[in-house]
Amino acid sequence: MILRKTHNQFSAAFLEEHRAFILYDIFHQVQALLLYPPNCSCSGSCLCDQRREQIVLSLNVALYNRTQEERDDPKFLRLIACLLDIPEDPYFKKHHGDAYPLWLIKEEFQRKESALKSTEQVIITLLRVAKSYEAVIGESRGSTTEALDVLVGKNPLKTKVKSLKKGEYICGEKTYRKHLNIYKSVSHFIAALGIMKEDISFFSDASFESVENFLKVAHAVRKQLISLRTDGIKENALFLEEDLVQLPSWIKSDDIDLELGPLQEQIDNLKNRALLIDPKTRQSITLADYERGIRFPVL
Numbered sequence: 652m653i654l655r656k657t658h659n660q661f662s663a664a665f666l667e668e669h670r671a672f673i674l675y676d677i678f679h680q681v682q683a684l685l686l687y688p689p690n691c692s693c694s695g696s697c698l699c700d701q702r703r704e705q706i707v708l709s710l711n712v713a714l715y716n717r718t719q720e721e722r723d724d725p726k727f728l729r730l731i732a733c734l735l736d737i738p739e740d741p742y743f744k745k746h747h748g749d750a751y752p753l754w755l756i757k758e759e760f761q762r763k764e765s766a767l768k769s770t771e772q773v774i775i776t777l778l779r780v781a782k783s784y785e786a787v788i789g790e791s792r793g794s795t796t797e798a799l800d801v802l803v804g805k806n807p808l809k810t811k812v813k814s815l816k817k818g819e820y821i822c823g824e825k826t827y828r829k830h831l832n833i834y835k836s837v838s839h840f841i842a843a844l845g846i847m848k849e850d851i852s853f854f855s856d857a858s859f860e861s862v863e864n865f866l867k868v869a870h871a872v873r874k875q876l877i878s879l880r881t882d883g884i885k886e887n888a889l890f891l892e893e894d895l896v897q898l899p900s901w902i903k904s905d906d907i908d909l910e911l912g913p914l915q916e917q918i919d920n921l922k923n924r925a926l927l928i929d930p931k932t933r934q935s936i937t938l939a940d941y942e943r944g945i946r947f948p949v950l
């Protein structure tokens with residue numbers, strides 16, 4: 652799934668000049684996808700496509716109306732309406748907001764806040780698990796199970812995990828998995844919000860610069876998730892290219908550092924499990940022991 656049509660009818664110079672509007676348009680589509688994720692489980696007739704279109708249109712019309720207040724230039728406004736895919740009819744422009752009002756978008760985000768937050772926690776933890784593997788074996792690896800072990804501890808329902816501070820996890824393992832399943836295709840956007848230390852209020856008051864940064868961070872997260880290797884599943888990949896909503900090709904993230912460090916506990920676990928084998932004697936010791944100064948026994 653790719654966000655929006657390409658703007659082929661416009662010149663590169665025009666697109667550069669009006670970059671802010673194009674980025675906001677993409678940002679609005681992301682919001683619609685977060686509220687109505689692509690792989691819904693609607694039974695019977697699914698209205699999600701229609702809802703997404705209504706949301707994008709409402710947000711774009713609001714942006715257009717704000718622009719109109721600031722700049723009374725009919726030619727410019729016509730171009731912006733075209734960029735934002737807003738129909739010509741002035742009556743419609745004024746009244747479309749009623750179809751999916753902005754307050755309802757806000758309310759929907761509030762309703763889904765905890766599900767989004769739990770997905771954010773899993774993805775960010777997963778990225779940090781991957782960093783831990785990278786630090787020990789030089790390869791980005793990790794699984795949902797490992798991320799959940801870090802988040803909720805092993806067997807959280809049977810034993811109270813004392814080491815976890817209150818508020819560190821927000822639901823049980825089953826619910827984490829359920830939310831991840833629902834939001835998987837847009838999880839890079841959700842993680843980007845957390846990495847930027849923003850919450851859902853970001854969606855209603857983001858500046859142009861922060862929208863651009865948000866899309867770049869999501870792009871960087873997407874790349875890392877796709878490069879993640881996981882044993883025992885199809886193609887050894889938890890996230891395939893087609894699993895995560897794609898951003899336009901001109902959005903790049905080369906200058907983005909996600910600043911997500913490895914997890915010390917995870918590193919220690921991995922070092923306790925990683926075996927070094929003496930090629931001559933086939934004897935083995937763990938990497939953790941080796942780092943403690945222990946060497947292969949001399950036979």
Ligand SMILES: [Zn+2]
Pocket residue numbers: 691692693697698699700
């Ligand atoms: Zn649906």
